[in-house]
Amino acid sequence: MTFAATRRRALFVLALLAVAAAASLLLSLAVGSLALTPGEVWAALFGADENMAREVVRGLRLPRALAAFACGGLLALAGALMQVLLRNPLADPYVLGISGGASVGVLAAMLLGASAGFGLEAAAFVGALAAMWLVFGLARGDGSWTQTRLLLTGVIVSAGCGAAVALMLSLAPDQQLRGMLFWLMGDASQAGEPLPALFILAAGLLVAMFYARELNLLTRGPLLAATLGANVGRLRLVLYFLASLLTAAAVTSVGSVGFVGLVVPHLVRLALGNDQRLLLPAATLAGGALLTLADTLARSVIAPQQLPVGVLTALIGVPVFLFLLARSPRLEHA
């Protein structure tokens, strides 16, 4: 297959993913205790008449679906970037302790009596940023900035946060435990206004695409990247802060949803190869679609009971991933 043909195929896959993302959003607006047809969803979204459907779709389902989509996209994009930064296909957005920091922030706020809403989001964001700066400062301590040092620092800070989370869970009064556990597993029902997260997603993707070809260089190693004209030091800083901010935005809105950030970039890589210019937008769309679908299931499978969406992403993703891995003609996507 020529290179041009490969790229045409890649663009086709990208277009498919865009359609899938739109379909997942439409589905999430239609499914629920009040089931709607696509036409009714359309009328509810853009129609003028005030009715129940309009209330449900625009007031309840749309913000939640958009929050789930944004969070999935953020996590998948952050995961793809972390994998390049650490040059490790097994890195995920949480590996450097961002979600750990956010969890500590949120649980501490809950213990101090904050309930759902802005207080928790602020606590999550502050916790994530604190972890980001802590890892950054420690990993750069003596001015060196190697992958191994960064990874080790992140893993250790993560572990520390994990211990703090366990401590707070054990100290928490029983009536708060359920809320805490749901937050830890990722829960879109508490998501607030989705627009900030969507905006951060769009801006982050734009910045990432700006550097995409340099990221391709970085996957081949810092030395080769530098000889081919990339400013490796600056590139890594951009990557670190971008991936961290994206992760912080995601965990702030929906909590630490697992799995998406690790596996979506992987799935997309199996289908599209490693060109970051295709991988980054594709992972963003696929992550958004996956989390939207998972959240739709989470609130409808055993309605009115709700499941934590993080559990569902894992339940959907793990078998799909194993299936693809088993049948992919091992690393042969020319």
Place this chain on the structure above:
Amino acid sequence: MRTIKRKSVRTAHPAETALLNARNLAVSIGGKQVVRGLNLALQPGDRLVLLGRNGVGKTTLLHTLAGLRAPDSGEIELSGQTYAALGPRRAAQLRGLLPQHQGDAFAASVLETVLIGRHPHLSRWDWESTADEHLAREALAAVGLAELAARSIHTLSGGERQRVALATLLVQAPKLYLLDEPLAHLDLNHQIAVLELASRRAREGNAALAMVLHDVNLAAHFSDQALLLHGEGEHELGASAAVLDAARLSRLYGHPLREIRDETRRWFVPVMPK
């Protein structure tokens, strides 16, 4: 530090137009001196070989010449400009480095890997064109890997991977080629082919070569100048024909070598232990 006078043909070039010009260069790594007071000028067509024992700092010096690490003191100019003035992108259009190790954390096809070399020639939002793909396929053909274009790099042997790295460098098409052990993992026939290919680039493409080699006979045959790194900052630089002799090489490697000659050529062979 002895510097042997170079052939008058080369000194006729004014130093300012040299592709690479290093003046009074001092380089050290981890407290160990690699060179001190090195003056080196490479004109288009020049082929320099760097020889020295393991750990003496050949790679460090090559990286310094590539502008990837700062020297302790001295100046390096590429086509008359410092690396700082050139910036990384312009520098990448002028000089290329074949690294000693290839990092392949992620899978990619051979063709994609080679196309990476076009990076400094594309502007930010450009994609590789059919012309770039054509260049990449030509480079792959030049290293004898044309039929492997669609293969994943993870399925290649060490020698094939090394030739892919070389093709990437050919596609980058710099003026100064810095080759760090270009013959690693290669069979004898490919060793000769690679050195011939590089020499042809120097001759016909008005490029200059600086390469780290371990085989003194290939070094003698495929170079015009030789830089011997003796350790502790001591070096000898001069025309290969003059600098490479049995006495110096024996001292360089700490093992006796003998010279064998016929009418046209000479070979250095290590004296074997009894």
